[in-house]
Amino acid sequence: MPRFLHTADWQMGRYYSRFDNDDAVALAEARFTAIERLAQLARDERCDAVLVAGDVFDAQTVADRTIRRVFNAMSGFSGPWVMLPGNHDAALAESVWTRARRLNAVPDNVHLALEPGVVELKAQGLAVLAAPLTQRHTHSDLTEHFDHLDTPPELLRVGLAHGSVQGLLAEDIDSANPIAADRAAQANLDYLALGDWHGVKQINARTWYSGTPEPERFRNNEAGVALVVDITGPGAEPDVRRHRIGQFEWVQWREHLNVATDLDELLQRLEELPAPAVVDIRLSGEVDLAGEQKLLHALSVAEARHRSVQCDRSQLSLQPTDEDIAELNADGYLGEVIGELREQQESADDEKAATSRDALAILTSLLRDRIEPASESAGEGQS
Amino acid sequence: MKLQRVRIEQLRQFRQPLEVGELGPGLNLIHGPNESGKSTLVRAIRAAFFERHRSSSVDDLRPWGDSSAAPSVELDFECRGVQWQLRKRFLQQKRCDLQVAGDSYSGEEAEDKLADLLGFQFASRGASQDKHWGIPGLLWVEQGSGQNVHDAVAYAGDHLKSALNSLLGEVASSGGDDVIQKVQSQRAELLTATGKPRGDYARLGEEQKTLVTELAALDERVAHYQSMVDRLGELRQRYQRNEQERPWEAARQSQQEAENRFREIEQWQQEQKQEQQALDDCRQTLELLRRQQQQSQVAARKLTEREQTLAHCKETVNTLQTREEQVTVAQQQARKAYDKARQQVRVAKEQEQRNRLDNDIKQLRLQLETLGKNLEKARAHQAELQETRNQQQANPLDLEALEALRKTQRQLEQERVRSQAISTRLHYALESGQSLTLNGQSLQGEGDELLLEASTLALPGIGELTITPGGDDLARVQRQLERLQESYDNQLKSMKVDSPEQAGKLAEQQAQRKETIQRLEALLASIAPQGVDVLESQQQELTRRLEQLQSEQKVLSEIPGEPVSLTGAEAALELAEQQLSEADGNLQEHSKQLFAATQALENAQTEWQQLKGELDNPERQAAERSLQTQIAETGERATRLQQSVSNRQEQIDEARPQLLQQDMARFKASAEQLERSHQQEALELTSLESKLESQGAEGLEEQREELAARLEHVNRRFTELHRRAEALDLLLSLLQEKRQALTRRLQAPLQKHLNHYLGVLFPKANLDVDDNLMPGQLTRTGQQGQETGDVLELSFGAREQMGLISRLAYADLLQEAGRPTLIILDDTLVHSDRRRLDQMKRILFDAASRHQVLLFTCHPENWQDLGVAPRDLEALKTAN
Numbered sequence A: 001m002p003r004f005l006h007t008a009d010w011q012m013g014r015y016y017s018r019f020d021n022d023d024a025v026a027l028a029e030a031r032f033t034a035i036e037r038l039a040q041l042a043r044d045e046r047c048d049a050v051l052v053a054g055d056v057f058d059a060q061t062v063a064d065r066t067i068r069r070v071f072n073a074m075s076g077f078s079g080p081w082v083m084l085p086g087n088h089d090a091a092l093a094e095s096v097w098t099r100a101r102r103l104n105a106v107p108d109n110v111h112l113a114l115e116p117g118v119v120e121l122k123a124q125g126l127a128v129l130a131a132p133l134t135q136r137h138t139h140s141d142l143t144e145h146f147d148h149l150d151t152p153p154e155l156l157r158v159g160l161a162h163g164s165v166q167g168l169l170a171e172d173i174d175s176a177n178p179i180a181a182d183r184a185a186q187a188n189l190d191y192l193a194l195g196d197w198h199g200v201k202q203i204n205a206r207t208w209y210s211g212t213p214e215p216e217r218f219r220n221n222e223a224g225v226a227l228v229v230d231i232t233g234p235g236a237e238p239d240v241r242r243h244r245i246g247q248f249e250w251v252q253w254r255e256h257l258n259v260a261t262d263l264d265e266l267l268q269r270l271e272e273l274p275a276p277a278v279v280d281i282r283l284s285g286e287v288d289l290a291g292e293q294k295l296l297h298a299l300s301v302a303e304a305r306h307r308s309v310q311c312d313r314s315q316l317s318l319q320p321t322d323e324d325i326a327e328l329n330a331d332g333y334l335g336e337v338i339g340e341l342r343e344q345q346e347s348a349d350d351e352k353a354a355t356s357r358d359a360l361a362i363l364t365s366l367l368r369d370r371i372e373p374a375s376e377s378a379g380e381g382q383s
Numbered sequence B: 001m002k003l004q005r006v007r008i009e010q011l012r013q014f015r016q017p018l019e020v021g022e023l024g025p026g027l028n029l030i031h032g033p034n035e036s037g038k039s040t041l042v043r044a045i046r047a048a049f050f051e052r053h054r055s056s057s058v059d060d061l062r063p064w065g066d067s068s069a070a071p072s073v074e075l076d077f078e079c080r081g082v083q084w085q086l087r088k089r090f091l092q093q094k095r096c097d098l099q100v101a102g103d104s105y106s107g108e109e110a111e112d113k114l115a116d117l118l119g120f121q122f123a124s125r126g127a128s129q130d131k132h133w134g135i136p137g138l139l140w141v142e143q144g145s146g147q148n149v150h151d152a153v154a155y156a157g158d159h160l161k162s163a164l165n166s167l168l169g170e171v172a173s174s175g176g177d178d179v180i181q182k183v184q185s186q187r188a189e190l191l192t193a194t195g196k197p198r199g200d201y202a203r204l205g206e207e208q209k210t211l212v213t214e215l216a217a218l219d220e221r222v223a224h225y226q227s228m229v230d231r232l233g234e235l236r237q238r239y240q241r242n243e244q245e246r247p248w249e250a251a252r253q254s255q256q257e258a259e260n261r262f263r264e265i266e267q268w269q270q271e272q273k274q275e276q277q278a279l280d281d282c283r284q285t286l287e288l289l290r291r292q293q294q295q296s297q298v299a300a301r302k303l304t305e306r307e308q309t310l311a312h313c314k315e316t317v318n319t320l321q322t323r324e325e326q327v328t329v330a331q332q333q334a335r336k337a338y339d340k341a342r343q344q345v346r347v348a349k350e351q352e353q354r355n356r357l358d359n360d361i362k363q364l365r366l367q368l369e370t371l372g373k374n375l376e377k378a379r380a381h382q383a384e385l386q387e388t389r390n391q392q393q394a395n396p397l398d399l400e401a402l403e404a405l406r407k408t409q410r411q412l413e414q415e416r417v418r419s420q421a422i423s424t425r426l427h428y429a430l431e432s433g434q435s436l437t438l439n440g441q442s443l444q445g446e447g448d449e450l451l452l453e454a455s456t457l458a459l460p461g462i463g464e465l466t467i468t469p470g471g472d473d474l475a476r477v478q479r480q481l482e483r484l485q486e487s488y489d490n491q492l493k494s495m496k497v498d499s500p501e502q503a504g505k506l507a508e509q510q511a512q513r514k515e516t517i518q519r520l521e522a523l524l525a526s527i528a529p530q531g532v533d534v535l536e537s538q539q540q541e542l543t544r545r546l547e548q549l550q551s552e553q554k555v556l557s558e559i560p561g562e563p564v565s566l567t568g569a570e571a572a573l574e575l576a577e578q579q580l581s582e583a584d585g586n587l588q589e590h591s592k593q594l595f596a597a598t599q600a601l602e603n604a605q606t607e608w609q610q611l612k613g614e615l616d617n618p619e620r621q622a623a624e625r626s627l628q629t630q631i632a633e634t635g636e637r638a639t640r641l642q643q644s645v646s647n648r649q650e651q652i653d654e655a656r657p658q659l660l661q662q663d664m665a666r667f668k669a670s671a672e673q674l675e676r677s678h679q680q681e682a683l684e685l686t687s688l689e690s691k692l693e694s695q696g697a698e699g700l701e702e703q704r705e706e707l708a709a710r711l712e713h714v715n716r717r718f719t720e721l722h723r724r725a726e727a728l729d730l731l732l733s734l735l736q737e738k739r740q741a742l743t744r745r746l747q748a749p750l751q752k753h754l755n756h757y758l759g760v761l762f763p764k765a766n767l768d769v770d771d772n773l774m775p776g777q778l779t780r781t782g783q784q785g786q787e788t789g790d791v792l793e794l795s796f797g798a799r800e801q802m803g804l805i806s807r808l809a810y811a812d813l814l815q816e817a818g819r820p821t822l823i824i825l826d827d828t829l830v831h832s833d834r835r836r837l838d839q840m841k842r843i844l845f846d847a848a849s850r851h852q853v854l855l856f857t858c859h860p861e862n863w864q865d866l867g868v869a870p871r872d873l874e875a876l877k878t879a880n
Helices: A021-044 A064-076 A096-102 A142-148 A260-272 A289-305 A322-327 A332-345 A350-371 B038-050 B107-118 B134-139 B150-168 B176-190 B199-245 B247-394 B399-422 B472-494 B500-527 B532-555 B566-615 B618-655 B657-697 B700-761 B796-816 B834-848 B860-866 B873-879
Strands: A003-007 A049-052 A081-083 A110-112 A117-121 A126-131 A156-162 A191-195 A201-204 A207-209 A225-230 A239-244 A249-257 A277-287 A308-318 B002-009 B018-020 B027-031 B072-079 B082-089 B095-100 B103-106 B424-429 B435-438 B441-444 B446-451 B455-459 B463-467 B766-769 B775-782 B785-790 B822-826 B852-857
Touching: A003 A021, A021 A049, A021 A064, A021 A225, A021 B700, A049 A126, A064 A096, A096 A110, A096 B657, A126 A142, A142 A156, A191 A225, A249 A260, A260 A277, A260 A289, A277 A289, A289 A308, A289 A322, A308 A332, A308 A350, A332 A350, A332 B176, A332 B700, A350 B176, A350 B700, B002 B038, B002 B852, B018 B873, B027 B038, B027 B834, B027 B860, B038 B072, B038 B082, B038 B107, B038 B134, B038 B822, B038 B852, B095 B107, B103 B107, B107 B134, B134 B150, B134 B796, B134 B822, B150 B700, B150 B796, B176 B199, B176 B700, B199 B247, B199 B657, B199 B700, B247 B500, B247 B532, B247 B566, B247 B618, B247 B657, B399 B472, B399 B500, B618 B657, B700 B766, B700 B796, B700 B834, B766 B796, B775 B796, B796 B822, B796 B834, B834 B852, B834 B860, B852 B860
Parallel strands: A003 A049, A049 A081, A081 A110, A126 A156, A156 A191, A191 A207, A249 A277, A277 A308, B027 B852, B822 B852
Antiparallel strands: A003 A225, A117 A126, A201 A207, A225 A239, B002 B018, B002 B072, B072 B082, B082 B095, B095 B103, B424 B446, B435 B441, B435 B455, B455 B463, B766 B775, B775 B785
């Protein structure tokens, strides 16, 4: 009764430009950890093989060190790995794979499916039908030849491919690397392991996207898992289970703040968010001085708990209340300046509004420092 | 604030107490010479307020050489409606006591109360300096520092502003300037004064640019790498295919085939060449033969021609012979006609001559007749003329003498009349029958006698009376009369006439004759202009000629016949002549032609005979037949060869030997090129592989990712700083703008007071006040119209005046704000001219109506017209 692990889209060598250096390094590191976790999982679950459905590497020319580290990280599972080139690491004349081979970095238990065809794992009872990308993009369905590939009848027919299943999403109709949605049925496959979609997604009983093991975008749903597939024998329905691999959840919130309770509700959610996560918040609306202080405080706390917290407040206008102004002792022309900045925040010109908002923040913080020079500064802007 | 009394003791030169009391609420003028103690008094007032009583830095207050002295100052003044009294002693038994409306303060408490009231600070250490003096520093002007108002205003700034604040209410910001300063310093971290990035901000901008460039370079390298990978894939595929297919071998095969084919065609071409040669020979022979044949054909044709010529010549001769008689007859007829025409002409000419002679004779006779008549007339006229001329010459009359005679006659008559007029008139009327005798002449009846000379009147019976006319004139007239009478008679005699009338008649006759002569001469001239003799000779000449013509006429024989027209005869002759000449010509021509034709006939005959003989030769006829056969045979052979050659050429053309040659070259080159490029591809493959290997090891895309991340990071940081810079910029400008607006509001009252005073000095002038309430630009009407300049650029005297005006304005401002004002001027305006000083006095007097002014001077004469009594310090000293 063969059991194998289905994963894809490791995107090794990716660098996270949107984060500060520390966070970016940590997130990149987490991807190596994910491979180790996959190996661990395969061993723990006594999988017969691990199938990687493309985009192991994010680019062809990654550093030698990256290549070596990837294969090193796989050492936890000594069973066979079948790795498929995807669009990011296509099997070109010269590719990351040829380099890996030249570096002697590929262990013997790793099968690189650089050419279309069948990788027979007789001992494991698997015949892996591979449809590697040999160009960066193709517009024909590379899995079509699965229909005509013969495999020994005692072995499971497992397809391994990378691309977009046709008809899944309207926008994918013309996309590169198309894959017919009913390929599993047409090619009489027991299972079709797919890569390219970064969240886990079931197409039909025998066709799955595993998604990436460690999330690297805010958009994908349910990223950060690997699939353990059990199939009792040729023709049997596969039993697919999800296993959490990813360390960091990626959360993106777009919030519009109108009243004080909006902010409270947001801060509540932030507090309850399981750590560690990668958080991206974009705020609009308005907030008073007290609210802003509360927000800054909460963000400061969250930054310490989570891997990364980014908060874009450029659309959030600061609206000090009269009490705020009185408290800040902003008398005379300072009061007038605050008033004017408040008005300018509402300008139709976004840039002007943002500048006014920043100016107001600087002014209020200066004024606050003046009243309570000893108190802890709440910071000046974004974290 | 009104200072009422000052008392000092043991202070500098005033070892003895000096009290200046009863100070007025307005202007107080205190004067004294140099070193009389004016400045000491001022110093004392200052010390009383500004110096801590405990201060050890006031040694200057001590009189010279008296180390035990305890300088003390007492001041009484009224302020805010209450009475203040200050007593202060320095250096020894230091004390400070202040009484305010019954309350007592002492020591530092008292001093601080004063500082708060007047608006100054104490020095934290040492003697009080101008920077501590605040408002009093502005209003109390030390000797020689009146022009420098800027420092004083700066030191008083805060006090002035707080005064203004209280005046305007809570408009100023309590910490505005502080905030502005902080914003400025924060902005200065990011931006230079001119708004250019600096520090981290500038560095990030630079880094951003560098990174963008680097990234672009890296992108290019990645693209290049990728294109090399693509090239490798392509190349490898092609190389393997070529290695299997070996296309250059196929090309070589094709080349060989083309070569074989080409050899075959070359063989054909050889054969073709030989056969073509044979064809050419054959054609040449044929050509020769044909030419021979043509020549014999030409001879035959010529014979025919000659036959024709012969026939033609014969015909010509015949024709000419038949025409001969006709031509001869025509010539004889023409000759006859010609002779007849000539005869006609001769007759016509004779007839014409006779006619002309008849005419001439008739004409001559007429002329002779006329001439005869004229000659007769001329002879008659000539005879008459001769007679008249003879008469004229016989009785000549001198016309001048006649004129002289008439003149003498007129004079004689005039003299006679005159003598009668002056003679004595004797009238007598005698009785009938009675008579008298005068000069022997008897007188009867009645009448008159003129008496020109002594006359004797004999009165019968009585005697004689002699009457003598009186006067000389009568005698002279008498004499003149006698002389004229004598001349008159002589003239008549010489002219042989009896009277002038006769002479007149003779003259008339003479004139008539002259006229007759003239008429006759004219007649004669018209008839015989050359004289009668000439006429006669003409007559003789004509007579002779007539005779001659008549004899000619007789000679001419009388030829009978009709009259013939000469013109007609001549025309007929001419025509006949022409016809004759034509007929002669015809005859001649005909003979010539005939001769020529006969000659030609003979020649033609000979030639024909000759050629005919030749052609009839049998050898020649045999040769011609053989030639004919040869031509036929050779022609046939040429046609055969031609066919064969053209067939083969077609074959060769179809095979396209040129293309085959090209094919050979092409296949050869292709084979070589294919093989060479295959080898090159092998080389390129190796080189590409090694390049990719080495570049792949660099991890370009990962590098790129990293660089992109760095760039993004820098971008983010730069954007943050940029936003912050913009925010700070905006904040700063807003703050400054608002602050300026506020300052302008604050400045307004000060401006009002300033312009109040300024108008006295310079009408319509304006003095700007800057943010710090300092006087700045002065605008006034000068000699060149509006002029603007900084107060600091004015002359010393003018600056001093401006300084004082400013201080008075500040005083007004402070007073409005309810602050105490006391103005102390120590020897001020010494640099002002008389006119300006007068204006300044008006200003000062006006100010003194609101403030107390203490004016110390060593020139009391300058200030006499201020309406206050000057107080002499020397007098005060002695009074104490």
